[in-house]
Amino acid sequence: NAGVTQTPKFQVLKTGQSMTLQCAQDMNHEYMSWYRQDPGMGLRLIHYSVGAGITDQGEVPNGYNVSRSTTEDFPLRLLSAAPSQTSVYFCVTGGVDTEAFFGQGTRLTVV
Amino acid sequence: AQSVTQLGSHVSVSEGALVLLRCNYSSSVPPYLFWYVQYPNQGLQLLLKYTSAATLVKGINGFEAEFKKSETSFHLTKPSAHMSDAAEYFCAVSDNFNKFYFGSGTKLNVKP
Numbered sequence: 001n002a003g004v005t006q007t008p009k010f011q012v013l014k015t016g017q018s019m020t021l022q023c024a025q026d027m028n029h030e031y032m033s034w035y036r037q038d039p040g041m042g043l044r045l046i047h048y049s050v051g052a053g054i055t056d057q058g059e060v061p062n063g064y065n066v067s068r069s070t071t072e073d074f075p076l077r078l079l080s081a082a083p084s085q086t087s088v089y090f091c092v093t094g095g096v097d098t099e100a101f102f103g104q105g106t107r108l109t110v111v
Numbered sequence: 112a113q114s115v116t117q118l119g120s121h122v123s124v125s126e127g128a129l130v131l132l133r134c135n136y137s138s139s140v141p142p143y144l145f146w147y148v149q150y151p152n153q154g155l156q157l158l159l160k161y162t163s164a165a166t167l168v169k170g171i172n173g174f175e176a177e178f179k180k181s182e183t184s185f186h187l188t189k190p191s192a193h194m195s196d197a198a199e200y201f202c203a204v205s206d207n208f209n210k211f212y213f214g215s216g217t218k219l220n221v222k223p
Contacts, residue, residue, distance in 0.1 A: 041215065099145050
């Protein structure tokens with residue numbers, strides 16, 4: 001049982017490049033989400049999904065795109081990376097009667 | 112929408128002293144509440160969770176939290192701090208397990 005698998009763990013991008021952060025879960029959780037963590041700002045919700053085919057914006061969605069074609073996968077796309085997107089990203093999932101489960105995190109640097 | 116407020120972004124205690132980290136939430140329905148701990152350069156680990164059973168919840172590493180509906184609080188305590196408790200702590204709330212809301216975090220420093 002792998003839980004929440006998030007890749008890559010580290011990434012360096014140049015300004016303007018695009019990339020996709022992958023998140024996969026094998027717990028059959030309906031809820032999947034992406035957060036970014038910045039010093040002094042806690043965890044801020046980027047996008048979330050309550051089931052396949054359903055996505056919604058969180059607190060800081062600009063510059064990011066998501067899709068949920070299956071229950072298991074919830075990729076986060078950076079369309080045109082900017083230095084302001086330098087952060088640590090977490091994929092978070094949850095189900096009925098569960099707590100939040102975290103991926104290992106992705107440390108992204110945009111230069 | 113739910114919200115979570117953690118009072119004090121930094122808390123410093125001496126080793127062996129009581130740890131008290133404060134968390135207040137806003138909720139129109141009975142919530143589900145959680146405390147997470149994050150050690151440097153690591154992910155978040157569940158300390159404990161409240162899901163409408165006993166109001167006093169015991170977690171790992173000697174931590175516990177008490178749900179007080181009248182005060183909309185879920186403060187985290189530990190009777191005696193250890194150096195290894197130095198970390199950042201996050202309070203979180205979920206009203207239906209379909210969306211989680213996190214506090215801004217409290218960094219705990221433990222002095223020898």
